[in-house]
Amino acid sequence: MRIAVLVSGRGSNLQALIDARTRGELPLDIAAVASDRSRCAALKRASDAGIVTIALNPRDFPDRPAFDRALFAALSDLGPDLVILAGFMRILDENVVAGASWPMINIHPSLLPKYPGLDTHARALAAGDTDHGASVHVVIPTLDSGPVIAQARIAVAPGDTPDVLAQRLLPREHALLTATVRLIARRRLALTPAEIQFDGRKLLAPLQLDERDELHLDPSIHCLA
Ligand code: GRF
Numbered sequence: 625m626r627i628a629v630l631v632s633g634r635g636s637n638l639q640a641l642i643d644a645r646t647r648g649e650l651p652l653d654i655a656a657v658a659s660d661r662s663r664c665a666a667l668k669r670a671s672d673a674g675i676v677t678i679a680l681n682p683r684d685f686p687d688r689p690a691f692d693r694a695l696f697a698a699l700s701d702l703g704p705d706l707v708i709l710a711g712f713m714r715i716l717d718e719n720v721v722a723g724a725s726w727p728m729i730n731i732h733p734s735l736l737p738k739y740p741g742l743d744t745h746a747r748a749l750a751a752g753d754t755d756h757g758a759s760v761h762v763v764i765p766t767l768d769s770g771p772v773i774a775q776a777r778i779a780v781a782p783g784d785t786p787d788v789l790a791q792r793l794l795p796r797e798h799a800l801l802t803a804t805v806r807l808i809a810r811r812r813l814a815l816t817p818a819e820i821q822f823d824g825r826k827l828l829a830p831l832q833l834d835e836r837d838e839l840h841l842d843p844s845i846h847c848l849a
Pocket of ligand 1: 632633634635636637638666710711712731732733758797
């Protein structure tokens with residue numbers, strides 16, 4: 625399986641994928657890492673790992689769709705089986721996303737459908753949530769709204785601040801993204817435009833990450849059609 629990863633910043637989720645692949649836990653080829661920020665730490669992590677990098681500057685394009693079309697043309701040249709958005713901080717043009725011929729997934733720091741968009745940790749705290757977490761979902765033209773494949777949960781503790789919560793969640797994000805990509809690479813998860821399939825059956829509720837960093841069906845609800 626060939627993947628491409630889109631990044632904009634720190635790249636710790638990308639690093640988790642690179643490390644898992646180095647450990648032999650992810651049977652896939654990272655064809656390239658692409659970014660809208662040529663100097664971001666994530667691109668450095670990719671080149672340090674010997675991965676092809678692609679940087680496109682939004683300022684070189686007249687508008688958002690033109691940038692997105694150029695980015696997706698570069699991705700298309702790679703022939704990816706899967707594109708992973710791992711801290712890619714741009715909203716993608718709906719028509720460009722709709723025209724992609726490969727599945728795309730995104731990692732988002734909330735228990736979707738709660739808190740699409742930014743400031744997820746502060747919003748969870750402001751709402752008095754006792755549970756917080758991260759989701760990996762299929763990318764569709766509407767932001768942070770595609771079917772959720774898998775989630776990792778953490779408890780909110782008294783005195784948590786947005787920063788503390790973000791810090792505690794981050795290692796769970798890494799484990800969540802890695803475990804999800806592993807199931808896709810092992811063909812146990814299949815992403816079709818119509819549905820997510822897990823072991824050949826339609827997945828109705830997100831898989832849950834356990835403390836051993838493995839994904840399983842949620843025992844409290846009916847998960848498979
Ligand atoms: C993560 O919190 C991810 O959920 C969100 O952006 C952040 C990226 O972090 N989409 P990193 O660049 O992977 O360290």
